[in-house]
Amino acid sequence: MKDCIFCKIISGEINTAFLYEDEICVAFKDKNPKAKTHLLILPKKHIASVAVMNEGDEQTIGHLVKCAKEIAENLNLPGYKLQINVGRDGGQEVFHIHIHLLSNYG
Ligand code: AMP
Numbered sequence: 001m002k003d004c005i006f007c008k009i010i011s012g013e014i015n016t017a018f019l020y021e022d023e024i025c026v027a028f029k030d031k032n033p034k035a036k037t038h039l040l041i042l043p044k045k046h047i048a049s050v051a052v053m054n055e056g057d058e059q060t061i062g063h064l065v066k067c068a069k070e071i072a073e074n075l076n077l078p079g080y081k082l083q084i085n086v087g088r089d090g091g092q093e094v095f096h097i098h099i100h101l102l103s104n105y106g
């Protein structure tokens with residue numbers, strides 16, 4: 001998607017180190033961390049928001065949650081929060097769906 005900063009990160013147009021990547025998603029560090037560990041996990045497919053999910057996207061979102069769990073385990077995080085902001089009034093700034101993985105550990 002043109003003009004989407006996260007699509008540019010996924011395509012490599014904006015150079016960003018991935019902590020995790022598979023055929024469906026990538027994970028990288030948030031550039032403005034709000035916790036000791038603050039990662040973003042997002043699909044390679046451009047889905048703007050939970051508010052505009054289509055039929056079938058729940059599988060993709062479920063995969064993101066599974067990857068968040070595995071990343072947290074690999075980082076030995078004893079506890080963490082997963083957050084999805086939905087819509088401008090929900091605090092969403094980047095309209096390419098993503099899960100924040102936040103932990104005071106790590
Ligand atoms: P949200 O408010 O849920 O849309 O979250 C967007 C997040 O993306 C914010 O926490 C930003 O700090 C983060 N962010 C924006 N641009 C980048 C970037 N180029 N690399 C890493 N994180 C970014």
Ligand code: ZN
Binds near residue numbers: 001004005006007
């Ligand atoms: Zn995008």
